[in-house]
Amino acid sequence: xxxxxxxxxxxxxxxxxxxxxxxxxxxxxxxxxxxxxxxxxxxxxxxxxxxxxxxxxxxxxxxxxxxxxxxxxxxxxxxxxxxxxxxxxxxxxxxxxxxxxxxxxxxxxxxxxxxxxxxxxxxxxxxxxxxxxxxxxxxxxxxxxxxxxxxxxxxxxxxxxxxxxxxxxxxxxxxxxxxxxxxxxxxxxxxxxxxxxxxxxxxxxxxxxxxxxxxxxxxxxxxxxxxxxxxxxxxxxxxxxxxxxxxxxxxxxxxxxxxxxxxxxxxxxxxxxxxxxxxxxxxxxxxxxxxx
Amino acid sequence: xxxxxxxxxxxxxxxxxxxxxxxxxxxxxxxxxxxxxxxxxxxxxxxxxxxxxxxxxxxxxxxxxxxxxxxxxxxxxxxxxxxxxxxxxxxxxxxxxxxxxxxxxxxxxxxxxxxxxxxxxxxxxxxxxxxxxxxxxxxxxxxxxxxxxxxxxxxxxxxxxxxxxxxxxxxxxxxxxxxxxxxxxxxxxxxxxxxxxxxxxxxxxxxxxxxxxxxxxxxxxxxxxxxxxxxxxxxxxxxxxxxxxxxxxxxxxxxxxxxxxxxxxxxxxxxxxxxxxxxxxxxxxxxxxxxxxxxxxxxxxxxxxxxxxxxxxxxxxxxxxxxxxxxxxxxxxx
Numbered sequence: 001x002x003x004x005x006x007x008x009x010x011x012x013x014x015x016x017x018x019x020x021x022x023x024x025x026x027x028x029x030x031x032x033x034x035x036x037x038x039x040x041x042x043x044x045x046x047x048x049x050x051x052x053x054x055x056x057x058x059x060x061x062x063x064x065x066x067x068x069x070x071x072x073x074x075x076x077x078x079x080x081x082x083x084x085x086x087x088x089x090x091x092x093x094x095x096x097x098x099x100x101x102x103x104x105x106x107x108x109x110x111x112x113x114x115x116x117x118x119x120x121x122x123x124x125x126x127x128x129x130x131x132x133x134x135x136x137x138x139x140x141x142x143x144x145x146x147x148x149x150x151x152x153x154x155x156x157x158x159x160x161x162x163x164x165x166x167x168x169x170x171x172x173x174x175x176x177x178x179x180x181x182x183x184x185x186x187x188x189x190x191x192x193x194x195x196x197x198x199x200x201x202x203x204x205x206x207x208x209x210x211x212x213x214x215x216x217x218x219x220x221x222x223x224x225x226x227x228x229x230x231x232x233x234x235x236x237x238x239x240x241x242x243x244x245x246x247x248x249x250x251x252x253x254x255x256x257x258x259x260x261x262x263x264x265x266x267x268x269x270x271x272x273x274x275x276x277x278x279x280x281x282x283x284x285x286x287x288x289x290x291x292x
Numbered sequence: 293x294x295x296x297x298x299x300x301x302x303x304x305x306x307x308x309x310x311x312x313x314x315x316x317x318x319x320x321x322x323x324x325x326x327x328x329x330x331x332x333x334x335x336x337x338x339x340x341x342x343x344x345x346x347x348x349x350x351x352x353x354x355x356x357x358x359x360x361x362x363x364x365x366x367x368x369x370x371x372x373x374x375x376x377x378x379x380x381x382x383x384x385x386x387x388x389x390x391x392x393x394x395x396x397x398x399x400x401x402x403x404x405x406x407x408x409x410x411x412x413x414x415x416x417x418x419x420x421x422x423x424x425x426x427x428x429x430x431x432x433x434x435x436x437x438x439x440x441x442x443x444x445x446x447x448x449x450x451x452x453x454x455x456x457x458x459x460x461x462x463x464x465x466x467x468x469x470x471x472x473x474x475x476x477x478x479x480x481x482x483x484x485x486x487x488x489x490x491x492x493x494x495x496x497x498x499x500x501x502x503x504x505x506x507x508x509x510x511x512x513x514x515x516x517x518x519x520x521x522x523x524x525x526x527x528x529x530x531x532x533x534x535x536x537x538x539x540x541x542x543x544x545x546x547x548x549x550x551x552x553x554x555x556x557x558x559x560x561x562x563x564x565x566x567x568x569x570x571x572x573x574x575x576x577x578x579x580x581x582x583x584x585x586x587x588x589x590x591x592x593x594x595x596x597x598x599x600x601x602x603x604x605x606x607x608x609x610x611x612x613x614x615x616x617x618x619x620x621x622x623x624x625x626x
Contacts, residue, residue: 191344192377196391196438197365206390210381 091174158242181215294478301350328499370439544617561607
């Protein structure tokens, strides 16, 4: 049916969607690039209508030389890395547990998935006020009940606390993907390995883990994309204080708190570059698992 | 050595008894085929021997040692699965070497055993491929290779040929038989295909609903089926079983006659009938004849040259010396 005519008709009909998607991506990207080379301080009277001054790479140098830049890159990488490690390892264990036949399996599975449906802002506030509050929080009560001094989680251990909150949100995602991978494992392979003399840890390492590798790759890639841009959890808990200022949060502060659109845009371009570096590394390390 | 003995072995899943207590002895070096219709418990019985399922009652004895509570890997048995169960992320070499690696053999010894097994199974050129890059027959051979290197007391095959196409199945059947002649190791082979059972077995165990209907050599089963189930199951095409007045004339509840033991003649004979469908195989022709002796059409074998029209009137004569008689319970009468 793929005649010349039907092909050109198909292209014509797809065109609006393609144009819309392209515009959706290109317009913000071009504007960001455009602003990053301009002095644009709305509170000082700069506006598009009056025309903006060209400043060359001044925004880029200023963003890079700011004392907040490298700590923000560090915070971003620590949070992303920490969450990835925790969700993948715990996800494997949880998936392993949920794969066992048990009473009330359906309900337990829904409960495990539930955190994924909680909005990031809400979960950030719940963790901050109900668990990590040094006076009324649940953890504070636990600490006091054993006679210990409650930890001020979000200031004394700010990065681990944020990693904990974000991991809690993303664990269900990892668990779900890994659980489906577990279920697609051919039981005869495990039985064959058992006959071949492999004990349980050996069966896990030689049969189960290789089988999971593709699912783990998917979890790593998808989570990285979303974790590089986490914002709400930081906004409602530490507001970027105590070393939790990620690159995303730094850009937000430059644009909205300092009202410097040009500087923020330059930061945005750095964020794109960082995301690409991370993506290339990830693809190099794990991307070959997606072949075949 | 590989003598396997089952004493009063039974298996239940919950309240469902799949295998009532049964006894069976498999001698060292024998090629034993478990055959029966789907769901008769033949695969379960094999898994009980392998140790992949726990027995509900009774004892499994291997070479005189009670192996009922012994872990599968420690029983010295190797199994070839229906799906081959190769490890997809490992090369053929690593697949075959896996049991040796688990046993902690050193690298040189592993390589030597793998090379030897690959030689026997014509896999030398494929050692560095992944299972996904192999054809069905080659995968089957890799699975067998993985079993051979362990030098087991007995091989267990769980419907190993059912995923292959017809031509390949005939070839693999020969290869497995030849392997048995060469290794002289006990083999237990599960299949639902009675042709495989007849062609490969030293001893056939016919199962139905977890019960052993008959144990014997292929020809014993063919010539002297113990009951109507075995009579109908062994042989292709099936034995004709006739009930009612036709059988009572011979003093039996059911009589059986194989297609090749009925003479077909256009002019005269004991029974009269009309020809239905004819199946021409070249060497033989099978006629399905509706006759006055039975409600079901009878299958009759004739030479390949014989041709009869659909609806032709014919006469059939059974050779009485080959008649099988069964009583009301379906058991063979002498």
